[in-house]
Amino acid sequence: MTRVMHKRSVSKPDGRAMHLYAHAPVTIEGDVPVPPGAAPTPSPHLRWHPLRGEWVAYAGHRQHRTFLPPPEWDPLAPTVDPDAPTEVPRGTWEIAVFENRFPTLFGGSHERPELIVETAPGRGACEVVVYQQEATGSLGALPLPRIEMLIDVWADRTAELGARDDVAYVFPFENRGVEVGVTLHHPHGQIYAYPFVPPSAARELEQQRAYLHERGRGLLERMIERELVDGRRVLYDGEGAVAFVPACARWAYEVWVAPRRPAPRFDDLERAERRDLARALKTVLLKLDGLWSAPMPYMLVFHQAPSDGALHPEAHLHAEIYPALRLPGRLKYLAGSEIGAGVFTADTFPEEKAAELRAIEVRLA
Amino acid sequence: MTRVMHKRSVSKPDGRAMHLYAHAPVTIEGDVPVPPGAAPTPSPHLRWHPLRGEWVAYAGHRQHRTFLPPPEWDPLAPTVDPDAPTEVPRGTWEIAVFENRFPTLFGGSHERPELIVETAPGRGACEVVVYQQEATGSLGALPLPRIEMLIDVWADRTAELGARDDVAYVFPFENRGVEVGVTLHHPHGQIYAYPFVPPSAARELEQQRAYLHERGRGLLERMIERELVDGRRVLYDGEGAVAFVPACARWAYEVWVAPRRPAPRFDDLERAERRDLARALKTVLLKLDGLWSAPMPYMLVFHQAPSDGALHPEAHLHAEIYPALRLPGRLKYLAGSEIGAGVFTADTFPEEKAAELRAIEVRLA
Numbered sequence: 244m245t246r247v248m249h250k251r252s253v254s255k256p257d258g259r260a261m262h263l264y265a266h267a268p269v270t271i272e273g274d275v276p277v278p279p280g281a282a283p284t285p286s287p288h289l290r291w292h293p294l295r296g297e298w299v300a301y302a303g304h305r306q307h308r309t310f311l312p313p314p315e316w317d318p319l320a321p322t323v324d325p326d327a328p329t330e331v332p333r334g335t336w337e338i339a340v341f342e343n344r345f346p347t348l349f350g351g352s353h354e355r356p357e358l359i360v361e362t363a364p365g366r367g368a369c370e371v372v373v374y375q376q377e378a379t380g381s382l383g384a385l386p387l388p389r390i391e392m393l394i395d396v397w398a399d400r401t402a403e404l405g406a407r408d409d410v411a412y413v414f415p416f417e418n419r420g421v422e423v424g425v426t427l428h429h430p431h432g433q434i435y436a437y438p439f440v441p442p443s444a445a446r447e448l449e450q451q452r453a454y455l456h457e458r459g460r461g462l463l464e465r466m467i468e469r470e471l472v473d474g475r476r477v478l479y480d481g482e483g484a485v486a487f488v489p490a491c492a493r494w495a496y497e498v499w500v501a502p503r504r505p506a507p508r509f510d511d512l513e514r515a516e517r518r519d520l521a522r523a524l525k526t527v528l529l530k531l532d533g534l535w536s537a538p539m540p541y542m543l544v545f546h547q548a549p550s551d552g553a554l555h556p557e558a559h560l561h562a563e564i565y566p567a568l569r570l571p572g573r574l575k576y577l578a579g580s581e582i583g584a585g586v587f588t589a590d591t592f593p594e595e596k597a598a599e600l601r602a603i604e605v606r607l608a
Numbered sequence: 609m610t611r612v613m614h615k616r617s618v619s620k621p622d623g624r625a626m627h628l629y630a631h632a633p634v635t636i637e638g639d640v641p642v643p644p645g646a647a648p649t650p651s652p653h654l655r656w657h658p659l660r661g662e663w664v665a666y667a668g669h670r671q672h673r674t675f676l677p678p679p680e681w682d683p684l685a686p687t688v689d690p691d692a693p694t695e696v697p698r699g700t701w702e703i704a705v706f707e708n709r710f711p712t713l714f715g716g717s718h719e720r721p722e723l724i725v726e727t728a729p730g731r732g733a734c735e736v737v738v739y740q741q742e743a744t745g746s747l748g749a750l751p752l753p754r755i756e757m758l759i760d761v762w763a764d765r766t767a768e769l770g771a772r773d774d775v776a777y778v779f780p781f782e783n784r785g786v787e788v789g790v791t792l793h794h795p796h797g798q799i800y801a802y803p804f805v806p807p808s809a810a811r812e813l814e815q816q817r818a819y820l821h822e823r824g825r826g827l828l829e830r831m832i833e834r835e836l837v838d839g840r841r842v843l844y845d846g847e848g849a850v851a852f853v854p855a856c857a858r859w860a861y862e863v864w865v866a867p868r869r870p871a872p873r874f875d876d877l878e879r880a881e882r883r884d885l886a887r888a889l890k891t892v893l894l895k896l897d898g899l900w901s902a903p904m905p906y907m908l909v910f911h912q913a914p915s916d917g918a919l920h921p922e923a924h925l926h927a928e929i930y931p932a933l934r935l936p937g938r939l940k941y942l943a944g945s946e947i948g949a950g951v952f953t954a955d956t957f958p959e960e961k962a963a964e965l966r967a968i969e970v971r972l973a
Contacts, residue, residue, distance in 0.1 A: 292856040293827055295808075296815045299858050300945075300953045347945070347953045356959075359834035360855045416944035424941025435945055442950030443660075450661045462658055469724035490725045491657040493664050544948030565947060576789025577942065579781035580665075580712070580800055582930060583909025585807030588665045588712045594721075 248395050255341065257282065263336035264396050266388070270335045276328035278318055282344045287365030288355035289438075297442045300365055302347045319373045319429035331373060337389060338396050340434070343369040348435060350409055366409035368436040372396065373429065380430045381538060382417060383528025387607060390521035397434075397545070398509035398517075404436040405508075405550025412437045412444060412549050415509075420540025422567040422574060432543075440549045447546055451557035461505040463559035476597035479526045483519030486527045488597035493587035495569035496534070496596050498527050501561035507548035508560055522607055524562065529605035531566055540567040613760050620706065622647065628701035629761050631753070635700045641693035643683055647709045652730025653720035654803075662807045665730055667712045684738045684794035696738060702754060703761050705799070708734040713800060715774055731774035733801040737761065738794065745795045746903060747782060748893025752972060755886035762799075762910070763874035763882075769801040770873075770915025777802045777809060777914050780874075785905025787932045787939060797908075805914045812911055816922035826870040828924035841962035844891045848884030851892045853962035858952035860934035861899070861961050863892050866926035872913035873925055887972055889927065894970035896931055905932040 251269035252262045257277050263269045287302035312318065321333040331339045348367030355362045374385060374393060385393070401413045417432035418425045440448070454462035470476060470487045478498060479486035486500040500523045502516045512520065531539040542565045548558035569575045569591060580586045616634035617627045622642050628634045652667040677683065686698040696704045713732030720727045739750060739758060750758070766778045782797035783790045805813070819827035835842060835852045843863060844851035851865040865888045867881045877885065896904035907930045913923035934940045934956060945951045 290856045292854075292858070293819070293831060294812045294815055296811060297950065299856050300951060301957060302953065302955055303957055304955075358855050359831070359838050414945075414949050416948055418941075418943040423943045424939070425943075433944065435949070435951075437949070437951065441945075444949060446661060446950075447659045450659055454658070466658060466724070473724050489657075490723050491655045491664050493657070542944050542947055544944050546948075563948065574789070576783075577947075578783040578788045578790075579798065579907050579909050580779075580806075582907055582942075583781055583911075583928065584779050584800065584802070584809060585662065585811075586665060586800075586802065588667065590667055592666060592668055592721075 248392060250399065251336075257344075259342040259344065261331075261339065261341040262399075263334065264338040264340070264392060264399075265336050266392065267335060272333040273322065273325060275332055276322040276325075276330065278312070278328055278330060278344070285346050285349040285351065286354045287347055287349055288353060289363040289365050290358060291361035291363075293360060295442075298363070298439055300347050302345070302365065304345060317378050317427075317429050319371070319427065319431055320378050321376055330371070331376075337375070338392060339373040340370050340396065340400065343371055343433075348437065350407070363438070366438040368404055368407075368410065368434070370400065370404075370434040370436075372400075372415070372432045372434060374432070375430055378429050381419070381528070381532070382430060382432070382543070383525055383532055385430070385525070387518075387521050387525060390525055391517055394509065394512065394517045394520055398512065400434050401509040401547065401550070404434070407436070409438050410436040411551055412440045413547070414441065414444075414545065416542065416544040418542055420538065420567065422540035423542055440551075444546050444549070448549070448555070448558060451559065455557040461557065461559050463501060463561060464503075464505045467501060467503060475594050478530060478597065478600055479523040481519040481522055483513075483516040484523040486523045488593045488600065490593055492593040492596070493589070494565045494567075494575055495589065495591045496531065496539070496566040496600065497593075498531070498564045498600070499561055500524050500527055500564070501559060505556075505559035507555045507558040508550075509545075509547060512560070525607055526605055527564065527600075529607075530600045530603040531564070533603040533605060534599060535571045537571070541565060542567070613757060615764065616701075622709075624707040624709065626696075626704065626706040627764075628699065628704050629757060629764075630700055630702040631757065632700060637698040638687065638690060640697055641687040641690075641695065643677070643693055643695060643709070650711050650714040650716065651719045652712055652714055653718060654728040654730050655723060656726035656728075658725060660807075663728070663804055665712050667710070667730065669710060682743050682792075682794050684736070684792065684796055685743050686741055695736070696741075702740070703757060704738040705735050705761060705765060708736055708798070713802065715772070728803070731803040733769055733772075733775065733799070735765065735769075735799040735801075737765075737780070737797040737799060739797065740795055743794050746784070746893070746897070747795060747797070747908070748890055748897055750795070750890070752883075752886050752890060755890055756882055759874065759877065759882045759885055763877065765799050766874040766912065766915070769799070772801070774803050775801040776916055777805045778912070779806065779809075779910065781907065781909040783907055785903065785932065787905035788907055805916075809911050809914070813914070813920070813923060816924065820922040826922065826924050828866060828926060829868075829870045832866060832868060840959050843895060843962065843965055844888040846884040846888055848878075848881040849888040851888045853958045853965065855958055857958040857961070858954070859930045859940055860954065860956045861896065861904070861931040861965065862958075863896070863929045863965070864926055865889050865892055865929070866924060870921075870924040872920045872923040873915075874910075874912060877925070890972055891970055892929065892965075894972075895965045895968040896929070898968040898970060899964060900936045902936070906930060907932070
């Protein structure tokens with residue numbers, strides 16, 4: 244039952260890499276396009292934040308975008324008119340990945356300023372992941388085989404980007420909705436390949452390492468077991484993957500999706516796990532959209548093991564989905580306590596929110 | 609030149625504490641008011657987030673507010689009509705502090721659920737700080753003596769709340785503007801007294817402790833010295849206090865305000881330092897409002913030493929101001945990278961933003 248995924252990698256005329264994926268052989272019609280307008284050579288840099296002990300990324304070229312596209316222009320749709328090129332060609336591809344034209348992290352050479360804090364080149368990569376050729380739709384609405392292929396793409400990117408010397412952590416994510424700042428509605432996600440292990444991941448790995456050392460078990464593996472026994476917050480309970488509102492949810496409708504087995508990285512997932520993870524993801528995303536019969540704005544992020552060559556038996560790949568709303572049309576604002584102190588405050592209970600989501604019926608077919 | 613501050617503490621009819629402060633003796637006209645509507649007894653609890661290694665606060669009673677006030681009703685203005693009581697009385701007070709009626713943290717007894725993660729009572733306190741009796745205005749527009757008194761109030765609250773057994777950290781802050789979720793425009797701030805040291809503060813203290821141990825100097829003290837020598841990002845350079853856009857700003861117009869001397873807590877500040885800190889704060893806030901001749905939405909948070917009885921020579925009290933906008937009307941969205949990975953990304957440079965703020969002239973008088 245192993246599905247074959249075809250991949251074709253090309254260079255765009257401006258030098259950016261593009262990878263096209265499909266179940267059938269990939270064909271490209273016409274030239275590989277680049278949108279109009281000059282893009283300055285990216286030269287992002289990092290600055291060390293001594294008080295927080297973390298890097299901050301600065302990409303000044305992002306503000307110098309020379310091309311202001313009309314609102315109806317969809318750069319992620321296949322190029323129809325060669326005089327109005329988009330980012331992706333026509334052809335038989337199903338999923339497209341290309342380097343962001345205005346990246347926050349970039350693999351080339353870098354200039355960086357002399358400053359009173361430590362600086363470093365903003366190495367790494369920022370990729371855009373186009374889920375489909377059609378302009379409308381959503382991750383949750385993709386057919387299961389396409390979501391499974393997307394997992395294969397995440398695995399491919401994790402392996403390929405993770406093998407680079409300047410990449411320490413591969414971070415696939417999706418920002419969805421104007422509420423989280425997204426103005427481009429063509430279904431797509433992003434991948435950041437950081438040159439360091441980002442703070443949120445580092446903190447989780449530290450907690451997982453300590454737990455594994457003390458208990459000889461995976462921390463998330465153990466949480467999953469307990470969530471399944473409790474049952475109240477479980478949204479999907481499959482052979483290879485699970486989804487639940489965690490008992491410690493920071494966002495009203497926060498959901499975690501994970502393989503049962505503590506696979507450290509996307510590329511460690513077995514075929515059956517990928518298939519069930521696709522079912523779990525689709526179930527959750529359809530429930531979130533079904534809740535108020537409206538697209539739920541969210542951030543969906545994946546935490547996995549660093550790409551530093553070590554095994555990381557403590558790491559357990561999982562998605563964390565942070566829906567931006569706590570009531571229809573009512574944003575959860577992050578303010579003083581959350582941003583300034585790091586303490587999330589909730590006025591709802593995960594058990595109630597999980598019950599609402601459990602009651603939403605979805606069709607996976 | 610020591611200013612006398614008068615303080616009068618009373619109990620509201622519902623048991624909540626209120627403290628009124630003024631330069632002249634405090635008088636109260638009429639009864640101490642409580643807004644209409646029943647408030648359930650708060651019983652917040654904390655849940656341990658095993659992956660992040662941090663507490664999340666749940667206050668379910670906050671969603672059961674029985675009183676939906678008309679939008680023009682200002683609960684922070686003095687009660688004029690006893691049949692329409694607000695939170696504060698008429699009288700000669702200048703600054704009022706009272707316990708939030710729907711607190712996220714509360715000193716009373718607590719119920720807490722049995723869960724698969726560790727739980728703890730949501731002890732501590734949430735206080736509202738009313739800066740003035742008048743409904744319109746802002747922190748930056750307060751006269752200097754009132755800002756200095758506010759610093760005295762923060763010091764008083766730090767000492768009084770910090771002395772409680774159930775308080776480990778006193779956190780004064782202000783959320784300003786609808787962009788950060790504030791719908792009540794009467795000039796006011798808040799104080800959270802946490803029963804633990806919150807993660808952001810804990811991380812800063814850890815960095816400061818390591819630096820002090822290695823270098824024998826304060827980390828922020830050293831940063832301030834370097835910022836003053838560099839000069840490009842300095843917004844205020846006074847005898848007792850400074851303000852600057854830090855070289856590692858995470859927000860476009862982020863500003864730090866601090867006493868020069870590494871005073872660990874508000875109550876450690878000398879009189880002259882309080883006076884100059886008031887000037888520094890006012891300078892910065894007027895510059896932010898002057899930038900686009902419009903009130904700048906922001907989060908203003910204070911980091912100080914924990915209230916755990918130890919000396920904390922590593923701690924250096926300071927304000928961090930996070931303006932929510934990066935261009936007029938354009939929000940900085942926190943999305944996948946910031947929220948999911950903990951990596952802030954900026955497309956502007958602190959040097960440019962500091963130059964804009966330096967060019968704004970303000971009048972302190």
